[in-house]
Amino acid sequence: MIRQGEVDFRTRLQNWIPKVVLSPSLAMVLVFVYGFIFFTIYLSFTDSRILPSFGLVGMENYSKLWRLSHWTTSLTNLGIFAFFYITVCTALGLALAIFLDQKIRGEGVLRPIYLYPMALSFIVTGTAWKWFLDPGIGLEHTMHLWGWTSFKFDWIKNRDFAIYTIVLAAVWQTSGFVMAMFLAGLRGIDNEIMKAAQIDGASNWNLYRRIVIPLLRPAFLSAFVILAHLAIKSYDLVIALTGGGPGRATELPATFMYSYTFTRNQMGIGASSAVIMLMTIAAIMVPYLYAELKEKS
Amino acid sequence: MSSAQTQSVRTGRVTRSFIYLFLLVSALFYLLPFFIMLLNSVKPLGEITGGNMMAMPEVFTLEAWKAAWSTAQVGVEPTGLRPYFWNSIKMVVPAVFISTILGALNGYVLTKWRFKYDTILFGLMLFSCFIPFQIVLIPMARILGIVGLSGSTYGLILVHVVYGVGFSTLYFRNYYAAFPTELVRAAQIDGAGFFQIFYRILLPSSGPIIVVCVIWQFTNIWNDFLFGASFASGSGAPMTVALNNLVQSSTGVKEYNVHFAGAILAALPTLLVYIVAGRYFVRGLMAGSVKG
DSSP, X not given: OHHHHHHHHHHHHHHXXXXXXXXXXXXXIIXXXXXXXXXXXXXXXXXXXXXXXXXXXTTHHHHHHHHOHHHHHHHHHHHHHHHHHHHHHHHHHHHHHHHHTTTOTTHHHHHHHHHGGXXXXXXXXXXXXXXXXXXXXXXXXXXXXXXXXXXXOOGGGOTTTHHHHHHHHHHHHHHHHHHHHHHHHHHTSOHHHHHHHHHTTOOHHHIIXXXXXXXTHHHHHHHHHHHHHHHHHOOHHHHHXXXXXXXXXXXXXXHHHHIIIIISXXXXXXXXXXXXXXXHHHHXXXXXXXXXXXXXX | OOSOOOOOOOOOHHHHHHHXXXXXXXXXXXXXXXXXXXXHHTSOHHHHHHSOTTSOOSSOOOHHHHIIIIISOBTTBOOOSHHHHHHHHHHHHHHHHHHHHHHHHHHHHHHHSOOTTHHHHHHHHHHTTTSOTHHHHHHHHHHHHHTTXXXXXXXXXXXXXXXXXXXXHHXXXXXXXXXXXXXXXXXXXXXXXXXXXXXXXXXXXXXXXHHHHHHHHHHHHHHOOHHHHHHOOSTTOOHHHHXXXXXHHOOSSOOHHHHXXXXXXXXXXXXXXXXXXXXXXXXXXXXXXXXX
C-alpha cells in the first residue's frame, strides 16, 4: 500500500514538472507581452502625456492621430517604403537564387557575400550608406573626381527621394536573406518535374515562368510575411541613415511613435500609434502563423 | 541548401555570361559599402574629406581605430566605444545563455510532454516574436523604472530574455518534434525522470540546434538598437546606441574615419560569428522564417 502511494506521488509529480518548467517563460510572455499590450491599448484611451495617466478620453487620441499630418505622412512613407522594399528584395532575391542555382562556379564564395549584411546591425548599415550617399563626400563626389562632373546623386538630401535611400540600404541588408529562402525552395523542387518539362520542349524562360516560380509559392509567402513585418518595424535604419529627414521625408510609424511618446510627451497619441502598428502586423502574422501551426499539428 | 546540384537546366554561352556578370555585379554591390568603410577607416581624415573614397590610402594609419576604441567623444565623455563594447558583452552573454536554456526546456515540454492547449500556448509565445516592440516600450520603461533597473545592463538582460524566449522556444520545439518520442517513453518506463531524460537523452543530440539558437540570439541581441536606446541611453548603453551617438552627435569636424572604425568595431562580433559559423546562421534564419 505504501509503495503504491509513493508511485502515485511520483507519477503525479512527473505530471506536474513539465508545466512547472514551462510556467516561468509563459508567465513572462503573458505579463511582458500580452499584459503590456493591454496596458498600451488602455493608455491609448487615456489623457497620458509625459507619464501614464488614467483619465479616460475615449477615442480622442485616435481621432487626433488621424488628423496629424505627421502621422499620415509617416503612413504614406511606410507605404512607399514597404512596396519598393518588398518588391525589390523579392525580385533581386529570386534572380540571385535562380542564377546561383545554375551550377555556378564559386557559389560557395558568392552566397556568403550576398548574405553577410544580414549579420550587421542596421546602425552599422546606416552609418556606411549615409556616407556613401552623401553627395558632398560619397558617390557623387567620387564620380566628380573621376571626371563625370554632371553626375548627380543627392537623393538623401532630397525630400522627394530620401525615402528611396532607405529602400536601397534596407534591400542591401536583407535581399541576401530572401535569396537564401528562394534557393532553399529551388533545391527542394523535384528534379523529375524539371526534366519532364524539358523533354516536352519548354524553353528555360517558360520552364521558370510556368513551373518553377509557381512551385515556389510557399517561399514567396514566407518572404512577403517576413519582409512586411520587417518594414513595419523599421526604426534603427531610419534613425541611423536620415533621422527621419530631410523634413519628415523619411518619418515612419516606428519613429513617429518614439518621438511622440518620449520626446514630445504625447504618450496617449504615441500609444495609439503603437496599437495601429500592432494591428497591422497582427493582420499579416496571425493568419500566417495560424496556418503554419495547423499544418504542423 | 548544402545538397548537391542536380538540376539540368541547359543554358547557352550568352545566357551564362550574363548570369555570371549579374552575380559578380551583385557581389560588388554587397561588398562595396563595407569595403569602402574599411578602406577609409585606415586613412587620415584629410584624405577622406579632400580625396576620393575609392582611392587607396596614401598614409596608412590606425589612429582612427585607436580613437574609436578608446578616446573618441561618445555622448559627453571621451571614452571611446570600449566601455560600451563591454556593456554589450555583459548584456549579450547572460541574455543568450538564459533564453537558450529556457527555449530548450520549453521545446522539450511542448513536444514530449504535451498537454491540452499546448499549441495555443506555443502560438502565444510565437506571436510575441513578431510584435512591433513599440507596443511594449511604454509599460516596459515604467516597470524598469519602478524596479530600479532602467539604464542598467540587468534591465536589458531581462528585456532580451523576455522577447527572445519565443524564438528560442520555436527552434527547440521544431528540432525536438523530429526526435523519436519512443526513446523518451522507453526511458520513462525504465524509471527516468523529467530532467534525467532531458539531460541524458535529448541534450546530447541537441548540439546543432543549440549553435543555431545561440547564434540567432547573439546576433539579434547584439544588434538591437530600440531597446538599448529606450532603456539604457547613458553610460549603460550598448554598442549600437554608443555607435549611433558617436556618428550623430559629433559637433564640429565630422571624423568619418573614426565613425567607420567604430562601425566596424560594432559589426565585428556578429561578423566573426557569421564567418565562423555561417552555415548555422543561415539555418537559424530559415527556421525563423519558414516554420517547417
